[in-house]
Amino acid sequence: MKKLGVCVVGLGFVGGQAHVPSINKIKNADLIAVCDMNDKLASKYATKYGCRKYLSTDEALADPGIEAAIIAVPTPFHLSVALEFINAGKHILLEMPLGVNMEQTGEVIRAAEKAGVTLMPSLNFRFAPIYTRIKEMIGKENVLGEGPVAIHYREYISANLLAAQWPPGSWAWDKEKSGGPLFTLSVWSIDLFRWLLGSDLKQLHAVAENHKLPKYGGTHGYTGYAVAEFACGTIASMQYSGGVSAGQTMVSMELIGENTNILTAVDTHTIRLNTDDPFETVYKVDVSGPKMWGHYQEDEHFVNSVLEGKTPDITPEDGMIATEAGVRIASMYRSL
Numbered sequence: 001m002k003k004l005g006v007c008v009v010g011l012g013f014v015g016g017q018a019h020v021p022s023i024n025k026i027k028n029a030d031l032i033a034v035c036d037m038n039d040k041l042a043s044k045y046a047t048k049y050g051c052r053k054y055l056s057t058d059e060a061l062a063d064p065g066i067e068a069a070i071i072a073v074p075t076p077f078h079l080s081v082a083l084e085f086i087n088a089g090k091h092i093l094l095e096m097p098l099g100v101n102m103e104q105t106g107e108v109i110r111a112a113e114k115a116g117v118t119l120m121p122s123l124n125f126r127f128a129p130i131y132t133r134i135k136e137m138i139g140k141e142n143v144l145g146e147g148p149v150a151i152h153y154r155e156y157i158s159a160n161l162l163a164a165q166w167p168p169g170s171w172a173w174d175k176e177k178s179g180g181p182l183f184t185l186s187v188w189s190i191d192l193f194r195w196l197l198g199s200d201l202k203q204l205h206a207v208a209e210n211h212k213l214p215k216y217g218g219t220h221g222y223t224g225y226a227v228a229e230f231a232c233g234t235i236a237s238m239q240y241s242g243g244v245s246a247g248q249t250m251v252s253m254e255l256i257g258e259n260t261n262i263l264t265a266v267d268t269h270t271i272r273l274n275t276d277d278p279f280e281t282v283y284k285v286d287v288s289g290p291k292m293w294g295h296y297q298e299d300e301h302f303v304n305s306v307l308e309g310k311t312p313d314i315t316p317e318d319g320m321i322a323t324e325a326g327v328r329i330a331s332m333y334r335s336l
Contacts, residue, residue, distance in 0.1 A: 007033045007035055009035045014095060057085070074171050076178055082094050094122060123188060129292070134253075154252050157185075159219070162181065168216070189238060191318060197234055209224075250266075
């Protein structure tokens with residue numbers, strides 16, 4: 001059986017804890033190598049998974065066994081690293097956002113088209129079991145009648161977790177380099193709504209603030225509010241915060257149906273359906289590890305698409321639309 005030789009580039013939280021173990025288990029994938037400029041990280045994952053380690057992209061690109069790369073480097077380096085692999089004829093799954101602005105995003109997409117390689121944006125919410133179940137319920141099962149008339153989404157990430165991931169001075173807090181944390185994180189929810197509704201974004205408005213957090217050495221807390229309308233008529237409200245107390249990390253999505261039913265997703269594990277019946281129906285989604293947020297399923301789809309010569313279900317245009325929405329939300333920031 002033909003396997004796709006893959007290198008995971010960037011071994012931070014998502015690269016190291018989601019993509020590496022996923023590629024290692026996917027039957028049609030061969031984890032050839034990991035690549036990170038941090039020797040300690042590279043050695044850790046290379047030893048654990050029995051693959052080669054590289055400390056630079058030049059070293060990785062010299063390996064003939066690498067046919068594709070999953071690029072999970074910090075956002076400011078998405079463009080440069082992606083172009084290196086694309087220009088070398090490698091297929092890539094690129095973490096979102098595709099670039100720190102629309103110019104970079106367009107450059108990556110054009111380069112992939114010119115090189116004739118697969119470019120798949122990492123929009124893993126489409127593969128997360130809780131959201132695939134929600135899509136089935138509002139589609140095939142019609143639990144919301146003709147569909148959602150409104151969506152209310154809330155994503156809170158506790159400040160201590162962000163400070164641990166992005167300490168003071170990190171690229172994430174430099175708006176010129178990265179677009180800021182709200183830009184970096186909002187792209188997935190916007191794409192999630194487009195996918196769930198099967199409808200394009202019609203209009204989007206946002207306000208956002210950020211403030212220094214002395215208790216974490218000068219990292220930032222942020223809060224952003226956005227409202228959107230989709231071509232199908234559904235409206236959405238979004239609340240984002242990275243300034244809440246420890247232990248308050250949570251994601252929830254509430255969909256209000258035209259039939260008055262309400263469907264609610266809580267984090268990755270619980271779905272609640274409220275109807276005229278006074279007792280709500282609760283569904284549990286029991287998935288853990290890299291499959292929980294859809295990274296394993298996303299990586300498997302990427303691998304199989306490349307091997308079969310098919311266009312992935314998630315296209316560069318999907319990545320561009322989500323990136324543009326993130327840019328618009330982040331443009332309402334007070335200066336970082």
